[in-house]
Amino acid sequence: MTNGSFDVVVVGGGVIGAFIARELTKFQLSVCVLEAREDVGMGASGANSGIVHGGFDPVPGSLKARFNVEGCQMMRKVTSDLDVPFEMIGSMVVAHNMEEKEILKKLLKQGKENGVKGLQLLDSWELGGLEPSLGPNLKSALLSSESGVVCPHELTQGAMENAIHNGAVLYLSSPVTSIEREEDKTFVVHAGEHHLQARTVVNAAGIYADKLYEMAVECAVGDEIIEAHQQSFRIVPRSGEYMLLDKSEGMTVCHVVFRIPGEMSKGIIVTPTVDGNLLLGPSLNPRQDREDTSTTIPGMDQVCEGARRLVPEINLPAVIKAYTGLRATTDRADHDFIVGRTPVKGFYNAAGIESPGLTSSPAIGLYLAELIAADLEAKLNPNFDPKRKHLRFRDLSFEDQQELVAKDPSYGRIVCRCETITEGEVRDAIRRPCGARSVDGVKRRTRTGMGRCQGGFCSSHVVNILAEELGIDPAEVVQSTPGSYILTEKTKMKEAEQDV
Amino acid sequence: MFELKERYDLVVVGGGPAGLAVAVQAYDRGIKDILIVERKEKLGGILGQCIHTGFGVQIFGEELSGPEYAENFVDMVKERNISVVCGATVLSINQDQSIVITGSKCGVRRIGCGALVLSMGCRERSRGAINVPGTRPSGVFTAGLAQRYINLEGYKMGKDVVILGSGDIGLIMARRLALEGINVRMVCEIESFTNGLTRNIVQCLEDFNIPLRLSHTVTMIHGKERLTGVTVAKVDENKKPIPGTEELVECDTLLLSVGLIPENELTRRAGIRIDPVTGGPVVNEHMQTSLPWVFACGNVVHVHDLVDYVTMESCRAGDAAANYIYKQLPRFREEIPTCSAGEVRYVVPQVITAGDDAEGDLTLYFRVKKPVTNAVIEVSCGDWVFYRGKKLKMIPGEMEQVLIKAELRDTFDAIYQENINKGKMKIDQGGLLVIKKDSQRKGAAKTELTVSVYPEEK
Numbered sequence: 001m002t003n004g005s006f007d008v009v010v011v012g013g014g015v016i017g018a019f020i021a022r023e024l025t026k027f028q029l030s031v032c033v034l035e036a037r038e039d040v041g042m043g044a045s046g047a048n049s050g051i052v053h054g055g056f057d058p059v060p061g062s063l064k065a066r067f068n069v070e071g072c073q074m075m076r077k078v079t080s081d082l083d084v085p086f087e088m089i090g091s092m093v094v095a096h097n098m099e100e101k102e103i104l105k106k107l108l109k110q111g112k113e114n115g116v117k118g119l120q121l122l123d124s125w126e127l128g129g130l131e132p133s134l135g136p137n138l139k140s141a142l143l144s145s146e147s148g149v150v151c152p153h154e155l156t157q158g159a160m161e162n163a164i165h166n167g168a169v170l171y172l173s174s175p176v177t178s179i180e181r182e183e184d185k186t187f188v189v190h191a192g193e194h195h196l197q198a199r200t201v202v203n204a205a206g207i208y209a210d211k212l213y214e215m216a217v218e219c220a221v222g223d224e225i226i227e228a229h230q231q232s233f234r235i236v237p238r239s240g241e242y243m244l245l246d247k248s249e250g251m252t253v254c255h256v257v258f259r260i261p262g263e264m265s266k267g268i269i270v271t272p273t274v275d276g277n278l279l280l281g282p283s284l285n286p287r288q289d290r291e292d293t294s295t296t297i298p299g300m301d302q303v304c305e306g307a308r309r310l311v312p313e314i315n316l317p318a319v320i321k322a323y324t325g326l327r328a329t330t331d332r333a334d335h336d337f338i339v340g341r342t343p344v345k346g347f348y349n350a351a352g353i354e355s356p357g358l359t360s361s362p363a364i365g366l367y368l369a370e371l372i373a374a375d376l377e378a379k380l381n382p383n384f385d386p387k388r389k390h391l392r393f394r395d396l397s398f399e400d401q402q403e404l405v406a407k408d409p410s411y412g413r414i415v416c417r418c419e420t421i422t423e424g425e426v427r428d429a430i431r432r433p434c435g436a437r438s439v440d441g442v443k444r445r446t447r448t449g450m451g452r453c454q455g456g457f458c459s460s461h462v463v464n465i466l467a468e469e470l471g472i473d474p475a476e477v478v479q480s481t482p483g484s485y486i487l488t489e490k491t492k493m494k495e496a497e498q499d500v
Numbered sequence: 501m502f503e504l505k506e507r508y509d510l511v512v513v514g515g516g517p518a519g520l521a522v523a524v525q526a527y528d529r530g531i532k533d534i535l536i537v538e539r540k541e542k543l544g545g546i547l548g549q550c551i552h553t554g555f556g557v558q559i560f561g562e563e564l565s566g567p568e569y570a571e572n573f574v575d576m577v578k579e580r581n582i583s584v585v586c587g588a589t590v591l592s593i594n595q596d597q598s599i600v601i602t603g604s605k606c607g608v609r610r611i612g613c614g615a616l617v618l619s620m621g622c623r624e625r626s627r628g629a630i631n632v633p634g635t636r637p638s639g640v641f642t643a644g645l646a647q648r649y650i651n652l653e654g655y656k657m658g659k660d661v662v663i664l665g666s667g668d669i670g671l672i673m674a675r676r677l678a679l680e681g682i683n684v685r686m687v688c689e690i691e692s693f694t695n696g697l698t699r700n701i702v703q704c705l706e707d708f709n710i711p712l713r714l715s716h717t718v719t720m721i722h723g724k725e726r727l728t729g730v731t732v733a734k735v736d737e738n739k740k741p742i743p744g745t746e747e748l749v750e751c752d753t754l755l756l757s758v759g760l761i762p763e764n765e766l767t768r769r770a771g772i773r774i775d776p777v778t779g780g781p782v783v784n785e786h787m788q789t790s791l792p793w794v795f796a797c798g799n800v801v802h803v804h805d806l807v808d809y810v811t812m813e814s815c816r817a818g819d820a821a822a823n824y825i826y827k828q829l830p831r832f833r834e835e836i837p838t839c840s841a842g843e844v845r846y847v848v849p850q851v852i853t854a855g856d857d858a859e860g861d862l863t864l865y866f867r868v869k870k871p872v873t874n875a876v877i878e879v880s881c882g883d884w885v886f887y888r889g890k891k892l893k894m895i896p897g898e899m900e901q902v903l904i905k906a907e908l909r910d911t912f913d914a915i916y917q918e919n920i921n922k923g924k925m926k927i928d929q930g931g932l933l934v935i936k937k938d939s940q941r942k943g944a945a946k947t948e949l950t951v952s953v954y955p956e957e958k
Contacts, residue, residue: 297633297719300633320629402607402608417589418765454627474653480638486639488657489655489656491650491654491656494653
């Protein structure tokens with residue numbers, strides 16, 4: 001049990017919570033992040049398109065427009081500081097007929113109004129040269145050259161690791177159950193075994209952000225009460241299903257390719273990932289259960305159909321994985337982000353963060369951190385170190401690889417052959433700040449098992465390394481969540497061997 | 501450990517049955533300067549975890565277990581003092597006839613090679629490849645991974661198991677799990693026939709009373725943390741689930757035995773031509789790839805049914821690599837493609853040598869798409885048939901072969917040329933078994949050597 005006291009408690013260890021925490025450590029503030037799940041980035045942060053959007057899509061004047069454009073502009077610096085894979089490959093919205101071409105012109109105008117740079121309308125002949133697999137019947141496309149793709153897992157981990165490196169505290173497996181307020185308006189946040197005093201609380205609870213806000217409303221006092229209730233909102237989860245294709249298909253397109261956006265989403269996209277796979281999705285369907293991330297036949301059919309409309313010859317048999325993310329959409333008419341102060345003094349929202357949330361995350365983090373620092377009159381932290389390093393064997397030159405393995409032989413042993421991940425990297429992923437504690441945790445940090453064999457070869461090695469590093473029996477190693485055991489018991493043979 | 505040299509006459513990638521046979525064969529042909537690169541800590545490849553018997557009837561004349569079969573070859577490698585580096589992975593094949601390897605003991609090294617043989621084997625298709633919807637709990641394993649856990653790591657992975665796919669690994673794992681006291685609920689097979697060897701159906705399922713559900717597949721995966729069950733449904737002739745036939749089967753483990761794919765990440769990166777049907781490199785009858793100094797054999801080329809055939813194919817590759825090093829194998833030559841028609845799924849080799857370099861008997865290996873009874877097998881080029889044979893029953897699970905006699909090859913060559921030159925050349929049949937076809941079959945191309953299988957017309 002801990003009874004710590006913090007200037008800021010951030011609830012939610014997704015990409016939004018991680019960036020808020022990281023930006024807060026730029027100030028002389030004590031920061032704690034509470035995450036309900038057993039790892040960071042387990043919600044929508046880990047199951048999305050991995051796209052850095054330009055920002056022509058959100059309605060001008062909305063928070064989405066503002067944070068999208070700012071986030072996109074920050075992305076190069078942030079990913080370079082945090083050593084996160086990011087490729088500015090550009091995106092395209094394509095028009096299949098003349099009506100759609102008119103919409104592109106509106107999007108261009110809207111993008112300029114939002115302050116998006118690098119927008120350009122392409123003619124059909126220019127398009128054919130850039131993206132031959134899109135088929136011959138396209139009329140036009142809107143190119144956004146500052147868009148790109150980023151690894152969403154690493155962006156979350158990078159920000160969180162950097163926050164911890166700069167003094168933030170992270171408690172995992174700590175769902176917030178209630179919030180109280182003391183006489184002096186200090187919050188007491190109860191989360192499992194933790195009971196933390198906090199001058200301010202930030203709501204970055206993703207799909208549960210409405211529930212957390214309700215807890216804050218419950219402890220509103222005096223003048224706060226009416227307005228706090230008025231600003232209540234509900235999260236209405238909507239699922240987005242994705243299909244990931246083998247790296248052999250990664251060159252099918254070389255931009256992020258969209259159709260004309262619909263009212264509720266940007267539709268099915270086809271995009272290379274930053275790791276060289278091809279990603280299709282997301283579908284769009286309401287979902288009742290906030291924990292239900294299953295894939296469905298109608299959802300996958302939607303994805304296939306949408307992808308085929310963009311790339312008629314798409315090689316669907318090359319799918320290696322399908323997964324579902326849940327968008328934390330609010331019930332408000334504009335579906336805009338809810339970011340900033342709330343009527344409950346000291347309680348801040350970063351709620352309703354659906355697409356373009358990943359792109360916006362550094363900007364939302366910066367905005368809230370500056371706001372909170374001003375409210376708490378905090379000074380800058382002179383010791384803030386913006387850098388985080390992640391060693392990737394396969395990205396090194398021959399000479400650097402030689403040097404590394406000579407120094408630490410565990411970097412010479414390949415564990416995951418599909419993605420060329422070494423034992424040294426797996427051990428590092430477990431030993432890092434907020435390190436991996438499960439097979440999926442290792443996977444999200446290193447990409448072991450993300451390749452075409454989907455862990456067929458490497459998972460037994462990863463299980464053994466985890467067991468060794470964590471000092472537990474292989475049968476105690478889990479896939480992801482606490483109940484997701486992999487092995488049950490020793491075979492008779494193994495028991496006999498050990499008895500001897 | 502011995503010091504690695506900067507160059508070897510022959511480098512073999514993979515120390516499984518294919519790689520070991522290549523090295524032994526090349527050594528016996530006089531190539532002494534050989535290095536085998538193996539990524540595991542031990543030689544023998546996947547055979548090490550195949551503790552059941554049934555290996556070696558063709559090669560050793562007796563039924564051996566996987567480790568025994570491997571050990572025989574490991575002994576031969578040791579007797580010959582062939583260099584081996586274990587725990588080392590090949591990172592790249594380079595145009596300057598070198599490879600880069602990495603290992604915890606050997607470090608990162610560039611090694612030159614006179615010839616290179618790829619024998620990396622294959623991998624299993626995963627859940628993503630068959631796209632089963634549902635949740636993503638733990639408890640879904642490929643059959644080979646489960647086999648590794650039980651036979652090598654000494655751990656069981658569940659109590660109640662459903663197996664999807666009746667390939668040989670699935671069948672063998674059904675028996676292995678039953679022997680370990682694990683309840684195998686059923687084996688589902690989406691096809692209306694099984695892909696496994698008949699002996700495995702009898703010895704692994706029937707002897708253990710494990711039900712085999714043909715034309716059934718898993719349509720949904722349930723469970724949040726650990727698998728709690730799967731939905732099993734009957735499928736129609738297009739392999740689509742039939743509504744109303746769904747049944748929830750409670751289980752904590754799903755094993756997938758849904759096919760093997762040659763492992764050619766490295767091959768692709770080297771720019772070597774890949775056959776989209778087999779998933780392996782395109783090879784000629786010498787097991788030579790589109791990169792002349794690179795050869796390939798075993799499951800990396802196409803998935804074999806018996807390891808004995810892997811050994812035989814690898815001996816040919818070993819011979820050819822030796823010939824290449826001795827400069828007895830021409831570097832540039834004319835090639836004729838082979839192709840499949842009728843019920844034939846693929847043919848290996850995908851190209852054969854033409855012109856003056858064509859010599860010796862030619863064996864064509866192929867598999868059928870679906871079971872065929874009273875099958876007619878034909879090898880033809882345009883209107884000309886070089887081989888016609890019959891077989892009572894052919895199944896996709898078993899590899900078939902036809903032999904084209906050496907004396908036929910010249911004729912074939914001439915016909916090939918004629919077809920190309922549109923009938924300008926006269927063909928001397930010379931009493932050989934070349935017969936003119938009665939009617940033109942669909943799909944039999946004029947400038948390719950076509951292997952076709954049709955049900956006999958009554």
